[in-house]
Amino acid sequence: MKQFTSVHDVTDINALVTEALALKKDPYAFQHLGKNKTIGLVFLNPSLRTRMSTQKAALNLGMNAMVLNIDKEGWALELQDGAIMNGTTVEHVREAAAVLGQYVDFLGVRSFPGLKDREEDYSETIFNKFVEYCGVPVVSLESATRHPLQSLADLITITELKKVEQPKVVLTWAPHIKALPQAVPNSFAEWMCHADVDFVITHPEGYALSEEFTKNATITHNQQEALAGADFVYVKNWSAYEPYGEMPGSHEDWMLTNQMLEATNDAKVMHCLPVRRNLELSDEILDGPHSVVIHEAGNRVWAAQAVLKQLLESI
């Protein structure tokens, strides 16, 4: 693997999942690989799981991790090419990325979308500048439109917990009070479309994801129909792709309840976290036997570790 920015960077996703599960059983077996290797973890946005799990994955492999909250600890970044920097930005992303690449073997980058300008977000302006200028392999720590470390952890979780060969996996939209990015559902859909699952997406009208990510998925506005017979229910809010970043309806009745799960095949409920309790997902589910969200978050370590191991093997 040369970089890890989406599922398209993975040659064999089943092999990657197998590798992750092997690392989970034997976390410290490859510490020789990471000796004197360093990953920089650059955050333009908050992070708990990604920040901590990727550090832990690096340590497990004998690597060093250096964390940088670039906007708070470094300098205000300019993103526009050709800008005359006589305003508030102090350092251009071209220099910031290239300089960071001098200090690390791999660069992890987190950069959320603005949710104002779809073309800008979907061309991954900021993230791709880091990829273009840093000169070392990049690991996405969540970009404007994708969160592949999360999706890999999700697939690991499904692989571990599935009771049938080809489980039914349902991605269901959930209510929220704030417009959220499409990165997690995009990425989850993209990975599920590459996995050996029966994949269904359900959301209210107006919340269709970009077709780029959902090509092989069954899509329905009928949540109850989607849930029928589900083995896994992946809960997530997202804002509209069209009109971009808007919230066409609050649909509070889309919040999952135990009763709604009765039609499933005793489904496991997943969520990438953080989750707003009793808005996106009810206490009764999060604290009940269906939820696997903590287990899923724990798998973030093995996802990151499998990715870093393959990157280490490629340099």
Added chain:
Amino acid sequence: MKQFTSVHDVTDINALVTEALALKKDPYAFQHLGKNKTIGLVFLNPSLRTRMSTQKAALNLGMNAMVLNIDKEGWALELQDGAIMNGTTVEHVREAAAVLGQYVDFLGVRSFPGLKDREEDYSETIFNKFVEYCGVPVVSLESATRHPLQSLADLITITELKKVEQPKVVLTWAPHIKALPQAVPNSFAEWMCHADVDFVITHPEGYALSEEFTKNATITHNQQEALAGADFVYVKNWSAYEPYGEMPGSHEDWMLTNQMLEATNDAKVMHCLPVRRNLELSDEILDGPHSVVIHEAGNRVWAAQAVLKQLLESI
């Protein structure tokens, strides 16, 4: 030791002090214990000594430390059970704690009191949520009502520097302009009541600590009487326990001077730091021969290291 949240978690405090002093002489002897073990240090409040000394202690033991300023680098925490999270909080402490527990072998947590609601603070609402949900042994990095790593360092310091078998130790209230928590004096009192010292607390009327922490202590409002013959004088401001969080009188004449120390047995002056100079404690004392505050702060490493060593030996 299964966790370190108060003196009650320690089976033998003398043995713990002895262990700390042995580690001070030979800091790197137990690096095999910490191999591939990780502590997460989670801060909801500022920290200098605790942050740095606990990291150093972990490194001395061959462990990894991962630091998280959870409110600034992660997500705004919801603390209320049953809350409908449609406001400004993004992640419930139940998830945050449980997820962090997936990434570390031990979790250090710092969480100050609000000083508004005594019952809430004294039930350690936030801190205990981390204990309850993280699933790994917790180390207090100062909670609403206790700061046991500080108290252990204080006892180490007294043990090192005492000239008589059972020294007289005086905890004296000091002036301040802001209402401060009772965590440090509570904890110090609690540890001194378990230690082989003659322990006296002195404070102006209205500043009585909770009896839970001061059971075996002599308590007096007469500072000069208290100081007579003291071997150690522990200086600290705190706000009132009743009415909770208030400051009944500024009592600027309670600030210790060299003259006030004349009645002591050439006492060593201690303070947990940070200290507001010439408000809580005068320049003449801090810069003079009585002060051991830097030595005391240095002992924070050995306190943390002794605790981590015993925790490592218990898992």
Added chain:
Amino acid sequence: MKQFTSVHDVTDINALVTEALALKKDPYAFQHLGKNKTIGLVFLNPSLRTRMSTQKAALNLGMNAMVLNIDKEGWALELQDGAIMNGTTVEHVREAAAVLGQYVDFLGVRSFPGLKDREEDYSETIFNKFVEYCGVPVVSLESATRHPLQSLADLITITELKKVEQPKVVLTWAPHIKALPQAVPNSFAEWMCHADVDFVITHPEGYALSEEFTKNATITHNQQEALAGADFVYVKNWSAYEPYGEMPGSHEDWMLTNQMLEATNDAKVMHCLPVRRNLELSDEILDGPHSVVIHEAGNRVWAAQAVLKQLLESI
């Protein structure tokens, strides 16, 4: 070397550059030196290059680095001796420095000038308090008037890339919209005056640096004349030394262009970064063949590593 606060702490700058270049070829050869040694990196101001490169240098030498954004993660610092601390500051630098010195073998400190009071800045009030009170060797991560790790990296870069034995090095003032410190040009001038180069400084009237740093330099207000035959052009804005911190004229025509470089000896263009594009330095130069700014930033690792190695050898 006992500390690294300016060129005056270096006994043999050529030997230090040679050491740095040797470390660049064989970065991990001295990991035994750093075993169980720790450097604290204390930032009172933003930092990207210094923060990351010094961490990397420490790791290369087998050391631990502990980073502290002291004002944001610790307590608001009081700098005034004798202050009655009844305002907003919580901890005096005397305690903060002394305590940090208890936890580390070396202390790196970054502290920018206020640019209001020249005497205060040029006496290095804050930085020298750390030096005075921490009790361990200090490494400047940029102080009010100097940035020696940058200057060493600059000299390494010149040594690597020079085509003639004694290259002509020109420090040229560049436009900016904000008053910037003199630390980088002061320090660069000071190092160049000790190096085997033909050193010229050019700036508009009113921007003369303190003579303390420029004693052996040729100084001219004629930029074009200065550039003639230059092998290296070091671009940097700074505010006036007299009247202190002011900006006597914006001089936008001083921004370097490819055309202005025609008179040089195919000069390499240097800058310490961050750089405001198209204000201090044009896109055409930063993205063209003359620029060596990324290479120069990369050399920050070897500068820091050579310094830390010599410090490790001295304790």
